[in-house]
Amino acid sequence: MDAQVWEWRVATGEHPRQDSERQLIERCRSGDMEAFGTLWEQHRSAVFRSILGVVGNTQDAEDLTQEAFLRAYRALDSFRGEAQLRTWLIRIGVHLAIDHVKRKHAHPEVSLDWDVGGSHADIDPHTAAELNELRETVRKAIDALPPHHRAVIVLRDIEGMDYAEMAKALGCSVGSVKLRLFRARRLLKQRLEVLLGGSP
Amino acid sequence: MKRLMCRLAEYFLALCEDDIEGSLPNWVRRHLKTCSRCQVQALHYRRTHQALRQYARLLPSSPPAGWQPLQVSTAVKQRTFPLQVALASMTGVVAVVIGLSLWLRGTAPVDHVGKPLQTAPQLAQRETQPVAPSQIRKPAAPASEDVKAKPSQLDKPAPPAQARPEKAPQRTPAPAHQPPRRIVVAAQPTPQPVGTSHEEAVGTASSEPLVPVQPVVSEAHPVASTPVPETYVMQAAYPATAGAVE
Known part of the structure; x- marks a missing residue:
């Protein structure tokens, strides 16, 4: 990067990462698939985790992540840059996941197909079994929530978004986000009390 | 009143995450010291947050290795674009052909479908062609005295005031539902006079448009000799x- 441009960006307070992301978006709009691959590498984990938190199934999360990026690529011209690209991608993914859960509502399935022992090789088997049990319990409690409540739990407690980002991602106001999060956590607490016998 | 305070306090307990007691308003903290029910609620919310935090740590951070869905998406994108263009062009051509055929069918006369089309001058010429003598009805024989007395009148066209009011209502075809009269x-x-030959009769009637009969x-x-x-x-x-x- 040119030194003068860098100095100008520092002086104007422009974030260098945002600018590079903007350049990547422009290159994607002109059909540069290499730039889109860079965006994919940067944001695929966040999108995948958000979707996985809602659907609870690795295979479905993979398919929905792919679908989310494909939709994002097709709709990249409509991205105005008001929100961060990560928020925009997560929004697409979460909406896809919510629709997926609604479609499968008649046939609920709990697929806990990732293993704690496989991903954490340094954990002893006893601790891994406890973590797997906890994960199954929380997963069941999250699956019992309505899809929109699942989304706010995932965005806040798994992705760590603030309320403004969540409002942009979910397309609602900050007050609605807080109210939805309150209801989701209250339902989740009640569910965990039942599943864990009053001692979560 | 205390119940309402508990419900409001639960709202703040649910939204606070890391430091529940530290981020709560003062009135909620004071209420928590006096309300045992809200203390239990705070404990449950704290454990729920801990369980969610552990669950978030257990989630896989990224898709499995070796998963390359982006290449598939790119291939789909590159394949579908020319297909869409081809489909759009084919649809346009088919629409033009169908529209042209419908337009031709819609403008053709109903009784000429399947026959060679006739232009307007051809139709006009067909209507103005002289009718064959066999198809022309013979006019009613005039009275012999009138014919003999004024033979020159046969060459002249009949005055319209006399002929048309009588013949015009007869030329109008009867409605289809009426029975034949x-x-x-x-x-x-009496035999026909010499001057009233067939050609003259035709000439007399030629002043008016002839109708094929x-x-x-x-x-x-009738034969003159027979009764x-x-x-x-x-x-x-x-x-x-x-x-x-x-």
Whole structure:
């Protein structure tokens, strides 16, 4: 990067990462698939985790992540840059996941197909079994929530978004986000009390 | 009142995450010290947050290794774009062909479908062609005195004031639902005069547009020597072509 441009960006307070992301978006709009691959590498984990938190199934999360990026690529011209690209991608993914859960509502399935022992090789088997049990319990409690409540739990407690980002991602106001999060956590607490016998 | 305070306090307990007691408003903290129910709620919310935090740590951070969905998406994108263009162009061509055929079919006359089209001048020429003599009805024989007295009048066209008011209502075809009328044709016992030849009769009638007359079953041409009946009763398909109407 040119030194003068860098100095100008520092002086104007422009974030260098945002600018590079903007350049990547422009290159994607002109059909540069290499730039889109860079965006994919940067944001695929966040999108995948958000979707996985809602659907609870690795295979479905993979398919929905792919679908989310494909939709994002097709709709990249409509991205105005008001929100961060990560928020925009997560929004697409979460909406896809919510629709997926609604479609499968008649046939609920709990697929806990990732293993704690496989991903954490340094954990002893006893601790891994406890973590797997906890994960199954929380997963069941999250699956019992309505899809929109699942989304706010995932965005806040798994992705760590603030309320403004969540409002942009979910397309609602900050007050609605807080109210939805309150209801989701209250339902989740009640569910965990039942599943864990009053001692979560 | 205390119940309402508990409900409001639960709202703040649910939204606070890391440091529940530290981030709560003062009135909620004071309420928590006095309300055992809200203390239990705070404990449950704290454990729920801890369980969610552990669950978030257990989630896989990224898709499994070796998963390359982006290449598939790119291939789909590159393949579908020319297909869409081809489909759009084919749809346009088919729409133009269908529209042209419908337009041609819609402008053609109904009775000429499948026949060679005729232009307007051809149709006009067809209507103005002279009718064959066999298709022209013979006019009612005039009175012999009038013919003999004024033969020059045969060459002149008949005055429209006399001929048209009588013949015009006869040319109008009867409606389809009306039954055919019985026509009485008066026989002419006297032979036709020489001057009233067929050509002259045609010439007399040529002043008016000739109407093709076809389905007259028979006509009265009695032989002069034979006794002539007073009337012939004829059944005509077109009553206007056969004489007087009862």
